[in-house]
Amino acid sequence: MNGARVEFRxxxxxxGATVALDNLNLTVEPGELIALLGPSGxxxxxxxxxxxxxxxxxxxxxxxxxxxxxxxxxxxxxxxMVFQSYSLFPNLNVRDNISFGMRVRKVPAAxxxxxxxxxxxxxxxxxxxxxxxxxxSGGQQQRVALARAxxxxxxVLLLDEPLSALDAKVRVTLREEIRRLQLSLGITxxxxxxxxxxxxxxxxxxxxxxxxHLEQVADPATLYDxxxxxxxxxxxxxxxxxxxxxxxxxxxxxxQSLPIDGPAPSAERVEVLVRPETVLVTPESDGGALxxxxxxxxxTARLRVQLADGxxxxxxxxxxxxxxxxxxxxxxxxxxxxxxLVAPGTETGDxxxxxxxxxxx
Amino acid sequence: xxxxxxxxxxxxxxxxxxxFIALIFGVxxxxxxxGTFTRDGSVSAANLTESLQGAYLTALxxxxxxxxxxxxxxxxxxTFLAQxxxxxxxxxxxxxxLTASGVLANFGGVPLAFAWIATLGNSGVVTQALGLSxxxxxxxxxxxxxxxxxxxxxxxMVLTVVPALDGLKPQWREAAQNNGANTWQFWRWVxxxxxxxxxxGGFVLLFGGSFAAYxxxxxxxxxxxxxxxxxxxxxxxxxxxxxxxxxxxxxSLDMIVIAGVVMAIYLPLQKRSAxxxx
Numbered sequence: 001m002n003g004a005r006v007e008f009r010x011x012x013x014x015x016g017a018t019v020a021l022d023n024l025n026l027t028v029e030p031g032e033l034i035a036l037l038g039p040s041g042x043x044x045x046x047x048x049x050x051x052x053x054x055x056x057x058x059x060x061x062x063x064x065x066x067x068x069x070x071x072x073x074x075x076x077x078x079x080x081m082v083f084q085s086y087s088l089f090p091n092l093n094v095r096d097n098i099s100f101g102m103r104v105r106k107v108p109a110a111x112x113x114x115x116x117x118x119x120x121x122x123x124x125x126x127x128x129x130x131x132x133x134x135x136x137s138g139g140q141q142q143r144v145a146l147a148r149a150x151x152x153x154x155x156v157l158l159l160d161e162p163l164s165a166l167d168a169k170v171r172v173t174l175r176e177e178i179r180r181l182q183l184s185l186g187i188t189x190x191x192x193x194x195x196x197x198x199x200x201x202x203x204x205x206x207x208x209x210x211x212x213h214l215e216q217v218a219d220p221a222t223l224y225d226x227x228x229x230x231x232x233x234x235x236x237x238x239x240x241x242x243x244x245x246x247x248x249x250x251x252x253x254x255x256q257s258l259p260i261d262g263p264a265p266s267a268e269r270v271e272v273l274v275r276p277e278t279v280l281v282t283p284e285s286d287g288g289a290l291x292x293x294x295x296x297x298x299x300t301a302r303l304r305v306q307l308a309d310g311x312x313x314x315x316x317x318x319x320x321x322x323x324x325x326x327x328x329x330x331x332x333x334x335x336x337x338x339x340x341l342v343a344p345g346t347e348t349g350d351x352x353x354x355x356x357x358x359x360x361x
Numbered sequence: 362x363x364x365x366x367x368x369x370x371x372x373x374x375x376x377x378x379x380x381f382i383a384l385i386f387g388v389x390x391x392x393x394x395x396g397t398f399t400r401d402g403s404v405s406a407a408n409l410t411e412s413l414q415g416a417y418l419t420a421l422x423x424x425x426x427x428x429x430x431x432x433x434x435x436x437x438x439x440t441f442l443a444q445x446x447x448x449x450x451x452x453x454x455x456x457x458x459l460t461a462s463g464v465l466a467n468f469g470g471v472p473l474a475f476a477w478i479a480t481l482g483n484s485g486v487v488t489q490a491l492g493l494s495x496x497x498x499x500x501x502x503x504x505x506x507x508x509x510x511x512x513x514x515x516x517x518m519v520l521t522v523v524p525a526l527d528g529l530k531p532q533w534r535e536a537a538q539n540n541g542a543n544t545w546q547f548w549r550w551v552x553x554x555x556x557x558x559x560x561x562g563g564f565v566l567l568f569g570g571s572f573a574a575y576x577x578x579x580x581x582x583x584x585x586x587x588x589x590x591x592x593x594x595x596x597x598x599x600x601x602x603x604x605x606x607x608x609x610x611x612x613s614l615d616m617i618v619i620a621g622v623v624m625a626i627y628l629p630l631q632k633r634s635a636x637x638x639x
Binding site: 052053054073074075076077079080081083085086087088089090091092100101103104105145148149151152 | 530532533535536537538539540541542543546550551554555
């Protein structure tokens with residue numbers, strides 16, 4: 001099995017007044033796992049469904065290995081799909097679910113069942129062939145759905161938020177299994193998710209969508225360290241927005257002078273974008289800052305610190321420092337010496353996060 | 362210990378319901394059984410034997426025949442109508458059809474017979490206006506009665522099957538398509554098997570509705586169409602040989618047995634479907 005090259009070319013799709021896809025252009029290389037990441041309504045599922053054949057774009061083309069499949073019916077496309085909610089056929093047992101596509105293609109029963117057993121072993125559930133979907137856990141159901149999706153050895157695998165209905169622990173295990181399978185089969189995979197951690201941990205590249213268009217597509221490290229737009233910076237990970245002043249090709253922030261990542265802006269007052277893990281916090285009675293909240297997370301603790309000018313910043317510190325940096329501790333805040341992103345600024349500092357921070361003291 | 366006590370309390374709560382069932386169903390059933398197996402003051406199966414012979418057997422078979430025809434035609438047409446409603450993009454149409462079905466499914470008895478007689482009877486408005494009598498139209502036979510029964514049976518089927526059609530997840534169809542299946546293959550291997558028990562349930566409901574119907578038939582066709590309910594009516598009215606009055610009870614027992622057989626087939630299947638659609 002090897003992967004196909006997939007290309008979305010100028011896709012547009014409207015639902016009434018809502019624009020789901022707005023000139024989406026994206027190429028997925030053979031064997032690549034690409035994650036489509038974005039908030040609800042950004043168009044990521046619509047793009048996937050256009051590739052599966054369940055949606056038809058108003059404009060643009062979907063190409064698989066340079067062949068236009070835009071108008072090819074869904075049942076004639078060479079793409080396996082795993083759906084968000086459990087989609088196993090309830091009246092068929094696991095073996096028959098997995099071999100459904102082969103039954104459609106009139107493969108003899110013995111061969112079908114042999115292949116189903118191979119796939120059950122591949123997904124680590126060799127003994128459940130005779131069970132029905134309602135007898136399986138959510139994680140098992142999605143594993144079986146994955147086996148069904150790859151049973152016909154498609155050249156493209158589509159995953160539409162397959163882990164979103166599962167609990168956290170199963171999710172982590174299953175995403176590792178999906179990645180392992182995808183790498184071993186070399187199948188081109190497009191994975192839709194709104195969970196940035198899932199996208200960053202699994203994908204070769206992540207495509208961030210917003211309002212139907214592509215904001216940035218890059219490998220996870222680049223996306224995290226070098227977000228192309230303020231939206232990506234805020235959507236992927238947590239970002240502090242601290243007030244700074246541009247001096248030449250450097251920016252002064254928190255009393256430090258740091259190099260600017262990218263061209264220096266013309267404005268003097270800017271927002272300096274820094275990740276919580278690049279914020280250093282040390283106990284110091286005259287440091288000018290105060291720990292407001294501490295959220296212990298095991299290996300790390302996230303601190304919300306009030307700076308001397310009243311603005312707040314988030315900082316990630318080692319978990320074992322959580323006790324000596326308890327709320328109420330006076331501290332000094334500094335930044336790791338590395339180039340920082342700047343954006344045309346506001347007068348006050350701010351912390352913006354992709355998801356609300358739980359304040360656990 | 363605590364578990365036993367909780368269980369006892371649970372049973373206690375069910376006592377009023379059980380007492381109600383015993384009173385409403387149990388007592389009549391005992392009376393019915395007692396009467397069926399009694400002739401001239403002694404225990405006998407003569408009533409039961411007689412209820413399965415001659416005109417009584419013809420009436421019993423007539424009821425089974427009309428009920429089967431109504432159930433099959435009503436289930437098929439009702440399912441197609443329900444599917445059209447479920448897949449319609451017009452929300453108002455769905456609401457209108459479901460509301461109308463709710464009303465029509467409960468339209469029965471003498472008022473229903475009168476409505477049809479006034480419309481399509483020998484002197485009915487439509488019969489006269491279109492001159493249907495000249496073309497051999499007759500409402501007062503087996504097929505006329507079938508038509509009238511379908512009038513409330515199709516809406517009943519719509520009401521029964523719409524929730525099941527709503528329960529068919531779009532992902533199942535899409536997953537089938539994704540595996541290469543066309544529409545027919547989806548229905549053959551997934552849709553109909555999943556819906557099957559519900560369709561059968563609808564069939565049972567329609568069968569039961571027609572099988573037990575009395576007033577409409579009595580008002581419309583009298584004795585011209587042999588039906589077991591009309592035979593029971595005749596027997597209860599004393600239209601039998603002296604000493605054979607309990608044949609009516611035996612006919613009722615025959616009906617219960619037939620309904621019981623149908624339910625015995627339906628219930629296990631319904632249980633399986635409920636698990637699938639959970």
